[in-house]
Amino acid sequence: MAGDAIRRTRFAPSPTGLLHLGHAYAALIAAQEASPGQFLLRIEDIDRDRCKPEYEAAIYDDLLWLGLDWQHPVMRQTDRMDAYQDALTQLAPLCYPCSCRRGDIRAALSAPQEGALPAGPDGLIYPGTCRHRPMDETGPDDVIRLDTARAFDALGIENLSFRDECILPDQDHILSRDEFLDGIGDVILSRRGMGTSYHLAVVIDDAEQGITHITRGKDLFDSTWIHVLLQKLLKLPTPIYHHHRLIRDDSGKRLAKRDDARALRHYRDDGTTPAQIRQMLNL
Template sequence: MAGSAVRRTRFAPSPTGLLHLGHAYAALVAEREASPGQFLLRIEDIDRDRCRAEYETAIHEDLAWLGLDWQRPVMRQSDRMAAYRDALARLAPYSYPCRCRRGDIRAALSAPQEGALPAGPDGLVYPGTCRGRSLSEAGPDDVIRLDVARAFDALGIDRIGFRDGAIMPGHDHVLTRDQFLDGIGDVILSRRGMGTSYHLAVVVDDAAQRITVVTRGKDLFDSSYIHVILQKLLQLPTPLYHHHRLIRDDAGKRLAKRDDARAIRHYREDGATPQDIRRMVGF
């Protein structure tokens, strides 16, 4: 567990669309959990095909309008590929290349079993089809996966866990090795054309920014198990976690960036004040 005397949190949006009410809530939670420490902004722009400069500009403008302030300069993931390459190299003993596409994974999981297919934080749980391949066989169209069983063996543990400050405070949330394999599987460390993945990048960046409290939505709860095992493999500190509630629409569905009607920018243009937005999300 991170032991810094100064609490440090971050809000880390991807510039792939306008920020909506859910983002406003997440940013406000991160700022609140930092008090009286330091609140940081990080731009998660590893998906270069979807990220846009205008959305990054809008992130800064909307957050400043809400009354948030953060340390400068702002970390941008697109500037940190060397750090991700280094981390990926350190994870090489527990990694393998995978050529499977989504259709291959679905076909492997569908036969011969019946019923619902196992799903984890990143979609269908990978069945390990390519697990025996060596990194020396990796091609340009392969992803790199973490061999979870090998990672557990290397660490000499049979379970992984973390502490959450919002859900059952003071209680350790734990998965056994078998639960991790069955419910999450061999996660991707480096995606095609990216050189990294969300899971690897966020772990490396949280350590680089000395984050002591990671705030995120409950939808990312299972991802935290992934991040803890990567922290242990990379010998990085594990922060406290705070998984907060999600802002939903009238039908109870979690807001997404395609929900432009709930974008902060549109509320601003319609005359809303920052206090109006805070009240709308329960602050």
């Protein structure tokens, strides 16, 4: 990436609801950080049960209202399943099928201990119940997990690192193998009924689009370790990251799509202007 003269950022929403103020901030920051390069839009629609065409149409409408423009055609993840399958095939020697459900994992983790169950950016830290299973045993009800210990062994490294422009911009962030195993564990690369996962798809798509700078909220900081590991395994470049602040409500709670009162559509209907939205977001 160091030799790439064109700075590329992206905004990658999922069409599972209306965009809210937090999305507006993320999109505007991505566009701002791209200047004078390229700002791209990607529709992350692998969750077919929750994604709706009307929400995708609303994304385009709201972003245009904010004054944003992007390159066409827009990348949609449901058009890229072959690329995700190719990556899974490449990673297969380091993976295993897993039939455990959330209840099974909770039971396995709670049996020998008391207190809060260990969790990371991919959910509860998987205890490795199915780690012995070979990939040729994969069934339709299995997820595919990465054997993280074998992944580190295959790379022959003890640490991961990446640079963040927003958080400690003058030094690399570093995570050790042991910290990854203990705090993240064996992540899911393909979920039931999806054929991929957020982590795998986002890494493949960012590389395909030539994204040089990834802007997103601080809540995804820990997920970046998963993405850096996958980038190394798949021999893909690691972009520079920019984990920005989150937009919160008056009580300090992070906005979510279920907070419908904060939807951009409602502000628009009430006569709020794009300039006023920027003022509300301190942009």
